[in-house]
Amino acid sequence: MNIWEIIIFSLVKIVIVFTVMLLTVSYLVYFERRISAWAQNRLGPNRVGWEGVLQPFADVLKLLLKEDIVPDVANKPIHTLAPITALFVAFTTYAVIPFGPNVTIFGFNVPLVVADVNMGILYVLALTSLGVYAITFAGWSSGSKYSLLGGIRSSAQMISYEISMGFSVAGVLLVAESLRPEAIVQAQSGWMWNAIIQPIGFITFVVSAFAETNRLPFDLPEAEPELVGGFHTEYSSMKFAGFFLAEYANMIIASAMIVTLYLGGWQFPYLETFGLSATLFAIISVLTFLVKVAVLLFFFIWVRWSIPRFRYDQLMNLGWKVMFPLSLLNLIWVAFLVMVFKI
Amino acid sequence: MAVKKREKDLTFWEKIYIPEIVKGLSLTMKNMLKPKFTMKYPEEKFIPSASYRGRPVLVQEENGEERCVACGLCSRVCPALAIEVQAGETDRQKERYPQKFEINMLRCIFCGFCEEVCPEEAIVMSKDYELAFYNREDAIYGKDKLLTPVNQLQDRIEFLRSYK
Numbered sequence: 001m002n003i004w005e006i007i008i009f010s011l012v013k014i015v016i017v018f019t020v021m022l023l024t025v026s027y028l029v030y031f032e033r034r035i036s037a038w039a040q041n042r043l044g045p046n047r048v049g050w051e052g053v054l055q056p057f058a059d060v061l062k063l064l065l066k067e068d069i070v071p072d073v074a075n076k077p078i079h080t081l082a083p084i085t086a087l088f089v090a091f092t093t094y095a096v097i098p099f100g101p102n103v104t105i106f107g108f109n110v111p112l113v114v115a116d117v118n119m120g121i122l123y124v125l126a127l128t129s130l131g132v133y134a135i136t137f138a139g140w141s142s143g144s145k146y147s148l149l150g151g152i153r154s155s156a157q158m159i160s161y162e163i164s165m166g167f168s169v170a171g172v173l174l175v176a177e178s179l180r181p182e183a184i185v186q187a188q189s190g191w192m193w194n195a196i197i198q199p200i201g202f203i204t205f206v207v208s209a210f211a212e213t214n215r216l217p218f219d220l221p222e223a224e225p226e227l228v229g230g231f232h233t234e235y236s237s238m239k240f241a242g243f244f245l246a247e248y249a250n251m252i253i254a255s256a257m258i259v260t261l262y263l264g265g266w267q268f269p270y271l272e273t274f275g276l277s278a279t280l281f282a283i284i285s286v287l288t289f290l291v292k293v294a295v296l297l298f299f300f301i302w303v304r305w306s307i308p309r310f311r312y313d314q315l316m317n318l319g320w321k322v323m324f325p326l327s328l329l330n331l332i333w334v335a336f337l338v339m340v341f342k343i
Numbered sequence: 344m345a346v347k348k349r350e351k352d353l354t355f356w357e358k359i360y361i362p363e364i365v366k367g368l369s370l371t372m373k374n375m376l377k378p379k380f381t382m383k384y385p386e387e388k389f390i391p392s393a394s395y396r397g398r399p400v401l402v403q404e405e406n407g408e409e410r411c412v413a414c415g416l417c418s419r420v421c422p423a424l425a426i427e428v429q430a431g432e433t434d435r436q437k438e439r440y441p442q443k444f445e446i447n448m449l450r451c452i453f454c455g456f457c458e459e460v461c462p463e464e465a466i467v468m469s470k471d472y473e474l475a476f477y478n479r480e481d482a483i484y485g486k487d488k489l490l491t492p493v494n495q496l497q498d499r500i501e502f503l504r505s506y507k
Contacts (some may be wrong), residue, residue: 038375048385203361306362306371 012214018092021149025248030149032120032248032301060241068237072079073143082141083235083242086134090249091129093166096120096257098182100266100286104278112266112286113182117268120181121169125162128212131250132158135214135221135231138243144235150230153312154221157211160319161218161326165208167327171201171334172261189272197337201330204323211319214247216304239295246341255296263292373430389472396455396468399446400491402500410421410465413441417457417466425450426457444489448474449482458503467499503504 030052045052058127059076074303096118100112117123126240132155139151172194175260176187188194195202211218222230229235259265266289271281310318356362382389391397403428413430431435431442458467476482495502 035375038379039371041374041377041379043379043381043383302368302371303364306367 027246035301036305044267047278063241066237075141078141082138086246089131090246093253103282119179121179139231148220153230161208161211164323164327168201168205174334188264195263204327213250213254217307255293259292391470393498398471399490400469403490412439420456420460423450423452448466
């Protein structure tokens with residue numbers, strides 16, 4: 001492939017991934033509301049369109065029509081920069097996550113990942129930790145004590161959970177011997193899923209992912225009962241919507257990362273032994289990936305409406321005294337497996 | 344007085360969270376799968392039982408005459424002063440009939456006293472609960488709106504007979 005073909009294919013992939021993500025985000029909001037309603041014996045939004053399927057568009061329209069308020073005491077450039085940062089981080093992280101095997105389109109061998117880079121995992125870790133800046137900026141620049149508290153909590157939470165997250169990922173890297181997401185997926189062929197080989201690492205990673213995406217039970221930065229709205233107290237209109245979108249986009253990324261690192265990525269166990277045609281193989285693989293991500297997204301929402309929020313000291317205790325040693329233990333376990341059984 | 348120590352020591356299984364989290368998750372999942380009680384109102388309407396006290400109506404006999412003899416007891420008993428009756432004379436066997444019978448639905452408190460006091464079973468509470476008006480004049484219901492054929496009120500009348 002020459003450079004122009006690579007650019008065109010990349011652009012097409014970017015557009016597809018971006019559209020799919022935006023649509024998924026809007027419908028995640030809808031499903032969050034429906035599922036929360038079901039969990040509480042209600043019906044949820046079911047008025048706009050058939051069973052409320054047009055609700056996300058109505059929500060966006062409403063938010064667009066709202067007044068955009070910037071407080072007098074706010075630092076205006078940073079106040080505006082914060083939601084932009086949040087969205088930027090949320091949508092660029094997806095670039096390195098593979099959603100299917102290599103496919104042949106018009107005679108070209110195209111990998112189904114926007115950017116097949118050999119340090120993909122580092123890229124994801126770097127960008128997701130950038131996400132905390134968005135929240136801290138928002139909290140600091142709003143000039144409100146509630147927002148500031150939310151921002152500070154967020155940074156403290158990120159620091160504590162980034163460590164256990166990093167060590168859990170290290171376990172995966174030991175098995176795959178590569179930082180390329182594609183190679184990590186390949187290393188989990190059959191039932192050799194990392195979730196099965198290293199269950200402790202899986203649990204610590206999932207918990208850290210919840211903390212990194214600021215989802216309940218770790219949504220201390222926004223903690224409505226104590227901090228009004230946390231870091232987005234002083235935001236309205238589309239800036240608020242920006243944070244909202246970023247939160248749900250982060251959920252998708254977290255789910256996709258969990259799938260890639262621990263649940264075999266786009267691989268359907270032993271699909272290559274069924275002797276299917278290349279096209280069918282690719283379609284089933286992509287569908288497998290989507291189903292796995294959808295199940296995890298449901299899990300994220302399900303957990304949110306089941307578990308109460310952690311108190312701040314409990315959160316820190318859990319992060320430093322439980323998650324951190326557990327992830328280290330997992331690393332030792334994987335190193336043992338690699339040394340003795342050469343997996 | 345000795346203060347009782349508040350029990351907050353968790354057991355080992357509670358401390359590792361996971362089983363408790365699974366318990367919580369299974370509870371919400373059970374709730375998700377339960378049938379919902381909410382009615383989709385404008386499409387799906389609540390049909391009350393015979394004991395329901397909705398809008399008071401006048402009973403109209405099969406031959407099109409009202410049962411009411413304009414005795415004015417309902418108007419006397421009405422705590423909200425919502426009923427106004429003016430009697431008139433007819434050549435029919437019953438001799439008296441209400442020339443004007445008005446219930447102000449903004450005043451009515453749906454207590455059912457009018458129905459209880461009525462000697463002729465002429466005013467009963469219906470199942471109609473959809474009462475909304477654009478102005479105050481519309482809220483005063485005259486005989487044209489109050490008269491309801493007796494066959495539509497059968498279960499309420501039977502309910503009254505068995506419990507009065």
